[in-house]
Amino acid sequence: MTPERLQVRKTYKLWIGGAFVRSESGRYDETDGFNYPRASRKDVRDAVAAARKAAKPWAARTAYNRGQILYRAAEALESRAGVMGVPRDEVDASVDVLLHYAGWTDKLHAVLGGINPVAAPFLSFSLPEPTGVVGIVAPDAPALLGLVAELAPALAAGNVAVAILSETEPLPGLDLAEALGVSDVPSGVVNLVSGRRAELAGALGAHRDLNAIVDAAGDAELSTELDKLAAETIKRARHSAAATTYEAATDDALERLHAVTELKTAWHPVGA
Amino acid sequence: MNPSVETRTSIVWDYSPAPESADHIRLKDRYGLFIDGDFKDPADGRYVPTINPATEEPIAEVADGGPDDVAAAVESARDAHPKWAALKGLERAKYLFRIARLIQERSRELAVVETLDGGKPLRESRDVDIPLAAAHFFHYAGWADKLHYGVNAREVRPLGVVGQIVPWNFPLLMAAWKLAPALACGNVAILKPAETTPLTALLLAEICQEAELPPGVVTILPGDGSTGASLVRAPGVDKVAFTGSTAVGRDIQAALAGTGAHLTLELGGKSANIVFEDAALDQAVEGIVNGIFFNQGHVCCAGSRLLIQESVRDEVISKLWARMGRLRVGDPMDKNTDVGAINSAEQLSRIETLVAAGEEEGATRQSIACELPEHGYWFAPTLFTDVSPAHRIAVEEIFGPVVSVLTFRTQAEAIEKANNSRYGLAAGIWTDKGSKAFEVAGALQAGVVWQNTYNHFDPTAAFGGYKESGFGREGGPAGLRPYLEVVR
Numbered sequence: 125m126t127p128e129r130l131q132v133r134k135t136y137k138l139w140i141g142g143a144f145v146r147s148e149s150g151r152y153d154e155t156d157g158f159n160y161p162r163a164s165r166k167d168v169r170d171a172v173a174a175a176r177k178a179a180k181p182w183a184a185r186t187a188y189n190r191g192q193i194l195y196r197a198a199e200a201l202e203s204r205a206g207v208m209g210v211p212r213d214e215v216d217a218s219v220d221v222l223l224h225y226a227g228w229t230d231k232l233h234a235v236l237g238g239i240n241p242v243a244a245p246f247l248s249f250s251l252p253e254p255t256g257v258v259g260i261v262a263p264d265a266p267a268l269l270g271l272v273a274e275l276a277p278a279l280a281a282g283n284v285a286v287a288i289l290s291e292t293e294p295l296p297g298l299d300l301a302e303a304l305g306v307s308d309v310p311s312g313v314v315n316l317v318s319g320r321r322a323e324l325a326g327a328l329g330a331h332r333d334l335n336a337i338v339d340a341a342g343d344a345e346l347s348t349e350l351d352k353l354a355a356e357t358i359k360r361a362r363h364s365a366a367a368t369t370y371e372a373a374t375d376d377a378l379e380r381l382h383a384v385t386e387l388k389t390a391w392h393p394v395g396a
Numbered sequence: 397m398n399p400s401v402e403t404r405t406s407i408v409w410d411y412s413p414a415p416e417s418a419d420h421i422r423l424k425d426r427y428g429l430f431i432d433g434d435f436k437d438p439a440d441g442r443y444v445p446t447i448n449p450a451t452e453e454p455i456a457e458v459a460d461g462g463p464d465d466v467a468a469a470v471e472s473a474r475d476a477h478p479k480w481a482a483l484k485g486l487e488r489a490k491y492l493f494r495i496a497r498l499i500q501e502r503s504r505e506l507a508v509v510e511t512l513d514g515g516k517p518l519r520e521s522r523d524v525d526i527p528l529a530a531a532h533f534f535h536y537a538g539w540a541d542k543l544h545y546g547v548n549a550r551e552v553r554p555l556g557v558v559g560q561i562v563p564w565n566f567p568l569l570m571a572a573w574k575l576a577p578a579l580a581c582g583n584v585a586i587l588k589p590a591e592t593t594p595l596t597a598l599l600l601a602e603i604c605q606e607a608e609l610p611p612g613v614v615t616i617l618p619g620d621g622s623t624g625a626s627l628v629r630a631p632g633v634d635k636v637a638f639t640g641s642t643a644v645g646r647d648i649q650a651a652l653a654g655t656g657a658h659l660t661l662e663l664g665g666k667s668a669n670i671v672f673e674d675a676a677l678d679q680a681v682e683g684i685v686n687g688i689f690f691n692q693g694h695v696c697c698a699g700s701r702l703l704i705q706e707s708v709r710d711e712v713i714s715k716l717w718a719r720m721g722r723l724r725v726g727d728p729m730d731k732n733t734d735v736g737a738i739n740s741a742e743q744l745s746r747i748e749t750l751v752a753a754g755e756e757e758g759a760t761r762q763s764i765a766c767e768l769p770e771h772g773y774w775f776a777p778t779l780f781t782d783v784s785p786a787h788r789i790a791v792e793e794i795f796g797p798v799v800s801v802l803t804f805r806t807q808a809e810a811i812e813k814a815n816n817s818r819y820g821l822a823a824g825i826w827t828d829k830g831s832k833a834f835e836v837a838g839a840l841q842a843g844v845v846w847q848n849t850y851n852h853f854d855p856t857a858a859f860g861g862y863k864e865s866g867f868g869r870e871g872g873p874a875g876l877r878p879y880l881e882v883v884r
Contacts, residue, residue: 235548240872242854243531250858250874335863348654355649357818358642358661358864375884378548382877387869389858390837390845392830 139301141174142311178312187230194226254282256335263366273367430601433611461619476612485541492537515737535855536576554582556634564590660868665821668814669699675826697822747796820862
């Protein structure tokens, strides 16, 4: 009789700049028998710096390429459906949301932009561009879908993101990092941070190199604080309820995409 | 240190004075608050004179709205909203078309009053401000019955009462940018014109009466910064739209934190105008002049950071300086004037402070020699060279006829320098190479990019900023979104 095999336990880590790292603070919390990092404000700042570095190359990729990467992320998540630690239908909805937004990358320009028939000899057009680095405060529940619903539109519009995960159920978000890590998402494009929201959300919202904040935590007091912090550098701020279904995450797709999009108008001479 | 002042280049032929007549203007001595379809005295009875910045003479007395007036305005607007929102789109459109037509009909009068009240050259108010204001109403009138097409939604609804604050640099045009989309979308609007330039907005109130716009749909609430502060904080205001400085925009955004009120901001800029060595340089010089001296540089998207490729730096500066010497500075009512009066004593002192800082920090100042009128507020068009990217004059918005020159060697350096700003409102590119223009336009973090032109506006083309230049767009279908709620 062979001795009973000892399980190899998983060490949960933050995902910052494409690396799986412990909190620089060395702190951790415990849930469901697993330790996971309790990130510090410094970790949040590192994550924003990593995101900024990844922003330009990600935005410069073709829409087709970004669409394929998001599709690949959906594939990777589907294949891990059984180990995400959330109900199967929540994983299914999350996969579908990724798929939905994968299809948006090369359609946003036609829907939000267009040619402006100006009354002068110019070719004038307005096109959406990513706003840049988007900070996401994910809801506690649903831990996976609530995160994906905010992350997917930001990425589809060409942004990079730093997300503070569900405080009560951080593991699905950290598991998502592993799925994204094997789906061609370039380093730094998505950064996922677990810890105490009260400590981290303010540091994220106050970061001067963040362009937009998307808050789905559903905490009125926190929303007000994030709005005030946003005003410091005129950040775009969007607050929404946690998405609990595929429909909730996609029915208002254009509003979600618009919230993390800038419109650039260019004028080029015709003739002359 | 004294500015280097060159003797004015002699002009071979000169213009005779060509003043526009103000005889046909029928201004009242006193304007109240336009609330509920009528002009009313302010609750505390306070009237303040509005002066002509070119002469410092008072033009008329204008009510100064206080908190009680704001409350009355909101009440009247709230009452008016349900009926206006329920009106068929086409019927709302008809009112807006009427307003557009009436602006065209009264365009000469509006142009003269705009120039008297604000100091901008008559040529500009006549050829730019007033026609574009009419065009804006005309454009959005046509949207009123097509809103869901504009935002790709099955169903939309208006937000309710919108509070709008406009600046003093394009008083009527900015009022049009704010009011036309708001009304087309079925909102009612309370507009606060700028303290120093309330008159054309009050004439627009008369136009609303003439168009038989239902009372309360448009409220014009003149006043100062405190009036604006009460307006944005007033309960019952569902949306705020502000055009002005980044500092005030930040205060408003903070004040609305957690209230759920909608907000769009069109704020300051420090826009880069980039001249590449392959540009048609004479054309570029005209564009530089238009970019920074249009409206005395009181333009949020003014091309105030001039980036010149090193190989053509001397040639461009010498051509620019020669061209600047031919700018005609003075009486805004003269149809030949290029650069008019600075809008207010306060703004003049802001310009002087920043220009002094430029000299102290070591940049080289050249201001053109020109005879400035004895009264009024004036600032001679000014060029700064030897500017470092860290100088205040390269970082802060001057909002005056002052251009700071920086240089670059490569395209990559030009893009990096242009984007090295907390602002992101506009940019200019001067090059004859099409593919380069598209590449650079794509890389600039700016809401508007002009190639081989500058300061061109159109109601069909979205305008608004990146980064700390604000959020939300005005113009085109994108200009509808800030005034609508999408119903799923």
